[in-house]
Amino acid sequence: MKNSSKKLSASDQLRFTDEQFIWRFSPNQTDPELLEAIFVGREPLLQNVLEKIADSATSGATHHVLIYAPRGIGKSHFTALLHHRLVNDEKLNESVQIAWLNEDETTTSMVQLLVRIYRSLCRWYPNDYSANWLDELLDQSPQEIAAVLTRRLVARFEKRKLVILIENLNLLFENLSTDGQHQLRTLLQEHPFACLIATSQQLFKAVTDRSEPFFGFFQQIPLKPLSLSEAQQLLVKIAETKGQADLVQFLNTPDGRGRVRAIHDLAGGNHRVYIVLSGFVTRESLDQLVAPFQKMADDLTPYYQERLRWISPLQRQIVELLCRQHGTINPKEIARRLLMDQRSIGKQVRILEEIGYLTSTKRGRETYYELSEPLMRLAYEVKEQSLLQMLIEFLRIWYRPDEMQKLSTAGLSSSTQAYVDAAWERSQTTPDPRLKLLQEELERAEAEGRSHELAALWEEKAAASKEPSDWFQAGYYFDEINKEHARAIDCYDKSLELNPKDAVAWSNKGNPLIKLGRYEEALTCYDKSLELNPKDAVAWSNKGNPLIKLGRYEEALACYEKSLELDPKSAYPRFNRSEPLFAMHRWDEGFEAIRDAFLQSKLDNLGDTATMFSLIFRLSEDDARLQSRISTLVDLYQQAAEERGYCKPTQGAERRRFGNVNADNDTSASDHPRSNLHSFRTVVNPLSHLADGLVKSLAKIDAERFTPAVLESCFAAVEQRVAKMPEFEIPLRLFRYGIRYLISGKESEFVELIQPERRILRQALGLPDEL
């Protein structure tokens, strides 16, 4: 039995030609192994559906699922792969059989549906179901056939489940009519022997209207269009199956991503279109690109023209307008341009959305519409324009302006030359469309909180714009968010190549260097920055960090002091003074620095408490001093917490009042983000911050330099001081198990922790996530 989800090894990798991908792709006739190899973004959903089927097969439950998405989004691919996984699942094979109903066959009655189901079973399970028996049965009356087939199916599936895969459920239900639907629902309700796994292009009345028999029957799951990054993965996988290692590498470069974006702009998330267009990515010569594009346009145009014929004249006018308009438009503007009443346009666009021609997005109270399949423009352009506008725009996204200029002087065929000239001419008068697309994508990614995608987007924009500020942004996000420090350094280098006098870029470049342990180089960067701007408090403060790592504590201290001279309210250097002081065993001064930070700074940062703990653990000479220092540290943070009303003052404890310190939460980022080695965060309960640091300190404990007895002493010292403090309840528990792990080296220590606790602790210890 083969494991269908395994990755193909290099030796058994499938090789497919462009033509097989481009012109012969039809999921239910395609080798399932190829479908596996190019399956992206939908694995969790596929697993979900498989689990539902397994649950239906092994319990008394019956799940029914309807997956809906516009044409070409990948429903057939999904269904074909689901079928493949089911038939190859040895365990499920015992308890389910599958009837996969061909999407093109028309069924107008319940009895026909039963015959189709039985015929499909005959095809896939010829030993269990006899086609001859069915053929003989067809001589009976339709009622008799229905009754016999129902009895037989119910009896056959008494102990197992029938999975009926239905494509285009909307068409089936439309043809069955309400009576047929009632009969089907009744059959499934009275004899829950089958689960329906269906697809449709959209949700439709028969499943959404309460008065219809199948209302609420299915779990309805939308299949989302591929995102840009999923599209990129898809193209990478296609390249892998073709054995194009160089292309895989190219697709991961900014230029490669730019080309994926050009395809994404055309495909609009449409799975099928990516596969059709995937062959273009390798085309380096313009003639090789233009001719196949035109061929694709020729092949697809009749299909889109046919689809335009299916809708009413007014709906067609709306779609044509959107074909002319590249982008989104609201019903008010559509009404204005078509000289129509806004209300009737509003109704029509909603219908067009329901039947899969348009998609909508909300901006404030307005709804904007666009073509759900950008290639629909072909239907309009082919008859209206001598040159395909889509191809001109495609070329402008595909090639950078400088590449375009070079190409325009190369010897090209006349048809290609016409396109290049048009693209070049347009680039002289209109902005680079790639930058517009990237800017839009950046805004979307920020709004949707996809912060991990920002770095690559800025990098791609920088490659197109050649702006140092874009490279700077890419460097910032690679360093701070993605933690890809080497890549961040590359980006800062590119920014500095274009603008070597950017003091902030020099300072920022030092930070990823420190994280990679390249302290001397970091120091050079900070020095360069301070040469350009000696009054930069942040650069002074940053410079202190590599000095500590190099053991140059006095110099580090001086840097922090210098930083504070320039910006006396800054919390970061104020707290950080404690680090070199602790390292030099000047404990009292170190604690005083923390106390002073609480008193004097604006508290947009509460110090690197993980380092404070780790220094105390490592440098304390004996248990008594360890205990006392932990106690002092906790006292300081507890007092700060009390001052800020996070907890009640401790009875009887004599404390120095901090006075009225203004807890200023302002962490607003400028356009040119500055980064320190430790991300700023808004003010929280100081004790919670200290407790976080305790857990994080586990990462800084080098277990080999500590004996088990010392580790236990560390835990005992902390426990003695914080055991009854609610802020430490969970952190202390995690710390305890973390110490146990550091002593034994065994992950089985975590067994008593609950799942989210295990997750945090594994993170703190730098262990990979659990499988």
Place this chain on the structure above:
Amino acid sequence: MKANPGGNLDPEGVYGRDQLIAMLWERLETQSVLMDAERRIGKTQVLRKMLLQPKSGWKPIYRNVEKVHSVQEFAELVYDDVQQFLGTAERAKGFLRRFFEENETDYVNLKARTWRKLLTSAIEDLMASPRNERLVFFWDELPWMVQSIQRNEGSKSAVEILDTIRSLRDEQTEFRVIFTGSIGLHHVLGKLAADGYPTSAKNDMFHVTVTPLAPPDAERLAADLLEGEKILYDDLAEAAATIAEEVDYFPFYIHHIVAGLRIEQSTATESNIKDFVARQLVDAADPWQLGHYCTRLSTYYPDGDDARNVAIILDVLALAVDPAEPLSVDYILEQASGRGSSVRDRDDLLRLLRLMDADHYLSRDTPGGYRFRFPLIRRWWKLDRGL
């Protein structure tokens, strides 16, 4: 357990209904049952659990009768079920064929006479036969069938079938049935009465309304589903309580939320759960089909201005400062008038309030005040009406 919104549940997956089911078996000892509930409460799952785990001595036969469009079809269905139960199915089939073949003349009149005879004889056969188990019919979606018969064969036939079943219950003291349906039988009976065919076809039945789950059961269900779908959570009890409370302890919506969290690969935190529910309530596609609470008003209250007045009453209740505090009839009357209702007087208002209570929009407290029965519906109503 896997989330399964809309599908059939394993009997063990039907939570919090054991007491109700025990009560229903007890009632069936003496009378038939009319069970109604708002959609999505899970009444069909209650019937399925009873069907698959019947009380000793009982043999339930479940039929979804929404597919039935004529009295004849219904009579044949019952006849067939009885003969199957008695083990005489083949013989019965022969009898039926002969019965019609030999009486080809005057077929229309024959049909009118025979369905009643067929149905009556089926039940008489059943009662007369020696047996170890008592048969009970579960006729799900019965109001649908009656409506359909009314449409196809007229109000007279629709009333006759109900009256025949009623007289069978009177005559055959052992004959038991449970009627259920997602539309209230009172609406169907009201239409028949309006058409000149009043009937007391349900007066002898024990009427039970299925309520949402009790909070501990709903929370247990939510927790088991979260575990079954392997959804991450910070605090299982808190997540389960939030899910259950957000949807007024409706099992269907609890399944729905957990299935949705799984699809979105979200962690079950309070904010994610609340955000998910909030999105369902304002989603233009109305994935929970709550719009039905508004659109069905014209069908449920077709007379005069009733539908409009009901909407205004719901507006008044939705705007109550404290949604948990019922509003007095006088206050509702005053506020509804202020919002342009044409409710004639106090009695007219009470008539509407009683209907709305029967349709599960409202609930009434002992001093006589009214409020929305389900906070989720109130929340949706406020959002949908822009109040």
